[in-house]
Amino acid sequence: MGSTVARAALPALASVRDEVERYYSERFRQFGPTPLGVGWTCTPTQELRFVQFERLLGFHRAFSVNDIGCGYGALLGFLRRRDRKAQVDYVGTDISQVMVDAARRHWKRVDGAHFQLSGEALRTADYCVASGIFNVKLAHDRSTWEGYIEETLRDMYAHCNAGIVVNFFIADAELDDIPEHYRCLPDKWVAYGRTLGASVELRDNYGMPEFTLALRRH
Numbered sequence: 431m432g433s434t435v436a437r438a439a440l441p442a443l444a445s446v447r448d449e450v451e452r453y454y455s456e457r458f459r460q461f462g463p464t465p466l467g468v469g470w471t472c473t474p475t476q477e478l479r480f481v482q483f484e485r486l487l488g489f490h491r492a493f494s495v496n497d498i499g500c501g502y503g504a505l506l507g508f509l510r511r512r513d514r515k516a517q518v519d520y521v522g523t524d525i526s527q528v529m530v531d532a533a534r535r536h537w538k539r540v541d542g543a544h545f546q547l548s549g550e551a552l553r554t555a556d557y558c559v560a561s562g563i564f565n566v567k568l569a570h571d572r573s574t575w576e577g578y579i580e581e582t583l584r585d586m587y588a589h590c591n592a593g594i595v596v597n598f599f600i601a602d603a604e605l606d607d608i609p610e611h612y613r614c615l616p617d618k619w620v621a622y623g624r625t626l627g628a629s630v631e632l633r634d635n636y637g638m639p640e641f642t643l644a645l646r647r648h
Contacts, residue, residue: 446578447525447548449568455526458501463532468501469562475638479561480508482633483595486644487557494519494555498548498586499563503533506543521555523548558586558594565599567612575612580622583645587626593646594628600640616641 454468461467470476489495489509493516497505500522509518524530525548533545560582567575586594599605601613616632620643623630628645636642 442574443578443581446570446574449570450566451525453566453568454501454524455528458526458528458532463502463536465504468504468529469566476504476561477508478636478638479597479640479642480505482597482636482642483559483561484512486595486631486633486642487559487593487646489513489516489557491515492517492519493557494553495521496552496555496558496586496589497522498558498560498582500524500533500545501529503537503543503545505559505561506537506540510540518542519555520544521546521553523550523552525549552585552589554589554591556590556592558590560586560594560596562597564596565612566610568610572612576618579619583619583622584626587628587645591647593644595642595644597640597642600634602639605639616643619643 457469458467465472465476491513495518497520501524503522506518506520506522509516520543522533522545524533524545527547530545530547537543537545563582564579583594583596598619599611599613601615605613616634620630620632623643623645626645629648631644631646632641634641
């Protein structure tokens with residue numbers, strides 16, 4: 431399985447995925463295709479995170495991207511507004527069937543947009559991105575949750591040609607101590623990215639208590 435996720439941990443990670451699916455499906459049923467429905471507070475902060483993705487990876491006029499934890503496809507809408515001439519070959523994956531169904535309905539008339547459930551065969555794209563999927567660990571212990579993060583990052587990196595970009599809540603004594611949240615310092619995930627063979631770039635201090643990492647192929 432790789433560096434620190436033992437095969438014995440696989441049943442635990444399957445349980446993690448099941449609980450994450452229930453959590454986000456319930457949010458989506460409650461709040462619908464809105465930032466609240468996917469765990470964010472508002473559109474401006476949601477899109478500020480997307481700006482960091484764009485700055486770190488430098489999306490060009492024609493590119494393919496896998497959006498892991500895509501929700502209702504907010505990133506696709508952002509990319510289309512930022513550059514209407516861009517040729518985006520987009521695949522969004524999500525653990526929640528209700529989110530995938532909603533995204534398919536909303537984007538059904540858009541060429542180059544496909545949505546699928548997590549766990550289905552994932553194509554290799556120029557980029558793989560994930561926004562916010564590691565921030566809510568629910569009742570899982572830190573070790574199990576970090577195993578889930580490692581597995582996800584490893585799979586994303588295996589399915590990119592150019593690089594991946596992800597974000598995390600940053601650890602800070604003055605910030606919330608909500609037990610369900612996962613906060614960390616960048617060092618751990620910078621080091622893990624390097625074990626994958628990636629060139630790692632960190633971006634922080636962009637107005638929110640978090641950081642964004644790009645893992646690029648050399």
